[in-house]
Every structure is written in structure tokens, then in C-alpha cells.
Amino acid sequence: MDYQQAGVDLVNAEEAVKAITALVRSTYNSHVLSDLGGFGGLYRLGGEGTPTLVATTDGVGTKTEVARAGNRWEGIGQDLVAMCLDDLVCTGARPLFFLDYLAVGKNEPTLIATLVASMATALKSAQTALIGGEIAEHPGSMAPDQVDLAGFAVGLMDPATAIGADHVRPGDRIIGLPSPNLRSNGFSLVRAIYADLLTHVADGVAAKSELALYEELIAPSVLYAPPMLDFINDSLLHAASHTTGGGLVNNLARVIPEGLSATVDATAWQWPAIFAQLMHDGSVPLAEMRRTFNLGIGMALVTAPEKAKVILDSYPGSVEIGRIEEGNERARWS
Numbered sequence: 001m002d003y004q005q006a007g008v009d010l011v012n013a014e015e016a017v018k019a020i021t022a023l024v025r026s027t028y029n030s031h032v033l034s035d036l037g038g039f040g041g042l043y044r045l046g047g048e049g050t051p052t053l054v055a056t057t058d059g060v061g062t063k064t065e066v067a068r069a070g071n072r073w074e075g076i077g078q079d080l081v082a083m084c085l086d087d088l089v090c091t092g093a094r095p096l097f098f099l100d101y102l103a104v105g106k107n108e109p110t111l112i113a114t115l116v117a118s119m120a121t122a123l124k125s126a127q128t129a130l131i132g133g134e135i136a137e138h139p140g141s142m143a144p145d146q147v148d149l150a151g152f153a154v155g156l157m158d159p160a161t162a163i164g165a166d167h168v169r170p171g172d173r174i175i176g177l178p179s180p181n182l183r184s185n186g187f188s189l190v191r192a193i194y195a196d197l198l199t200h201v202a203d204g205v206a207a208k209s210e211l212a213l214y215e216e217l218i219a220p221s222v223l224y225a226p227p228m229l230d231f232i233n234d235s236l237l238h239a240a241s242h243t244t245g246g247g248l249v250n251n252l253a254r255v256i257p258e259g260l261s262a263t264v265d266a267t268a269w270q271w272p273a274i275f276a277q278l279m280h281d282g283s284v285p286l287a288e289m290r291r292t293f294n295l296g297i298g299m300a301l302v303t304a305p306e307k308a309k310v311i312l313d314s315y316p317g318s319v320e321i322g323r324i325e326e327g328n329e330r331a332r333w334s
Contacts (some may be wrong), residue, residue: 001282003292010291037254038164039242040089042157052094052157058083058244059150062187062308066217068145069198073111075220076149077118077320083244084153085126086299089228090240090255092163093155095126100133101150101333105142107135115149118220126225136207165257167238173308173322174252174262178317179298180272183221185244186292193282216274222297227315230306231301236311239302243294250291252300253330261327262302263334268321272296290333297321 021036033042033052040054060079067076100119102112113136122128142148142300168312182190191198200206201214224242231237239255241248252262275296279285279289289295302324303311311320322334 001189001193001284002288003186003189006189007189008188013114039087039254040093040155042091047158047240049159052093052159054088054091054155054157055153056084057163058087059148060184062191063147063156063182063184063218064147065191065254066187066198066214068147069202070088070218071145072215072218073114073118073147075118075218076147077115077120078122078220078223080149080151081119081122081126081128082223082225083184084151085122085128085223085225086228086242087244088153088155089225089232090163090242091155091157092232092237093157094229094232095128095153095225096153097129097131098123098280099131099152099153101136101152102133103142103148103278104134105146106144107137111147115147119151125223126229127223139146141206159236161232163232163237165255168257168260168302168324169238169304170260170304170324170326171209171318172238173305174264174267174322174324175300175303175308175311176248176297176319176321177222177224177227177299177315178319179222179243179294179296181216181219181221181274183244183294183298185294189282189284189288189292190278193278193284198327208304213277222298228299230314231311234310236307237301237303241300241302243298243300247291248294248297248300249333253310255302256324256330258330259326259328261329262300262322262324262331263325264300264322264331266333269296269319 031044033044040056042052044050044052060076067073088095092244141186197210200210241252243251249264256262
């Protein structure tokens, strides 16, 4: 089983980005400081030295269908916040506010309150305000119990604490922050592998072992933004990479400058059990696992050698997983 067999065409996704790149760039003005491919869009409010806003957007994806199978919506709002805020902090920006978009087949107030409560809890932990949103009811085009979520975050970047590719140096260390679960990525493949399990959960006939696995799949994302802000304020980071779609190495490549390479030691940590089980149950090739799931590292931090120990000592379960070397691959497994 691979992502394409599950219905996600990564080649077409790349072609779609190529098709819209010129259109997107045609809207830029002198305030835009970023291009496509970064973890956030940068917009400077004035001239040199003026504040820079950073914006991100993302969704929960088809994990909502896993939640729907068991009517388990308690952590989905946190998934949404994590996907947006954890991208934002990879630029060194401090999140300011958040907006959500909820599409539902039928507007059930209790369900909406559950989703927003989860968002609010996560946002408060990152000192981020939920200032608005939209609830769209789509009868006929969505099933009554179907939900889709998207979010939009805006933050403020101080040039003095900005991080990114231009700060990365040869010899820097790469520190991985642990993820005990899938977070919110790769669920089209997960659903293809566990279609029968999800049907059993939805029908109320799941075995005890199936229910235990379901709990692993639905577990909410770790939110890295709060500790990341502390690392940024303490000037501990050169760059950071949020492991979402594309996997660990492909996301790391986004923050490595030309002429350098992030070499990741695949033996530096052990996968959480859920990933090994997925690989076994779906006969998923190793390369597909690496480009689809976080494999236990939800955030990768690039830091100077002398600062690595500070991070390792302050974040439980963090581990040194590689280093920056001269090279032309941007990022690779070793």
C-alpha cells in the first residue's frame, strides 16, 4: 500500500504548485518577503526595520473521517491549531491570533462547541487569541455527521529572533522533538489500510484490540509552539522544521540553504509502535513511510553545537538525530 493507491497523487500535487506559482507571484508587492515553499508567508508592514507579519493556513485533513467513525471530536481542534501554529513558529514568529473555518453537513451546536473548546485550550497554551471564524452548513454536499476544518494563524516576527535557512551553518546539530503518534498526517493512507477497522468502530462491533488501535489513530497532535517560543526567545535556534506532509527529511530540506545538507541518522531514535504496526499491516515500503509519516519526530530543530545540550536537557524525549554538513542534497537519510 502507498499514498497513490490510497488516492493521494503526490506527482499531481507538485504539478499543481508549478501551475499556480506564476499566478501567486503576480500578486506580490514590495512588502512580501517570502516565496512559495516556506513554513509561513512573510509580509513586512513598511520599509526596512518595520514589523513583519507571518501567516499560515492548514487543515486537519481526512483525520476527520477517523474521528467521525467513532464520534470522537475532542482532540480534532488541537490538531488544527498544531498544524497552523507549529508551522508559524518555524519562522521565529510569535502567534498573535487565529481564525477557523468549520464546514459541516448539519450544524449541531454540541459538536461545534466541542471542536472550538479543543481549539481554545490549545490556543491559550500558546497565548494566541481566537478572534473569529466561519461555520458553513452544507446539506446535500456533506453527510449530516461529516466535518471539515481549516485554520488561519497570524504572528509577528522580530528580526532579532527570526530563524531560517540563512542562519544555518556547517556543524550545526539537528535535535528531534518526539511525536508519540501520527498527529494529523498520512490519514488517507491510514484509512485505506484500516478501512475494516473503521467500519467496525462506526458499527459498534469493534474488538478490544481494534478499539485500542483506534485510540492510537485518533490521539491528538502534540503542540510544539509553546516550548518553541521559549527556544526562540532564548536564541537557541538557527532553524526549525515542522514534520507534516512529506515526512521528516523533505520538510528539513525547506530550511537548509544551498550548499549545505542535513544528514539525519535513521538509527538515532526508535519509532513509536504505531508506525511499525502501520508499516506491517499495510505492507508499506520504508521509503513510503519516510515521506508520509513523522515516524516519531514531529519537529526538527537546527542549533549550534554548544546549544544542543540546553535543548536536550529542557525537552523530555528530545534526541540528537543528525547534523549539518557541506553538500548539495539539502537533506538526506544516513
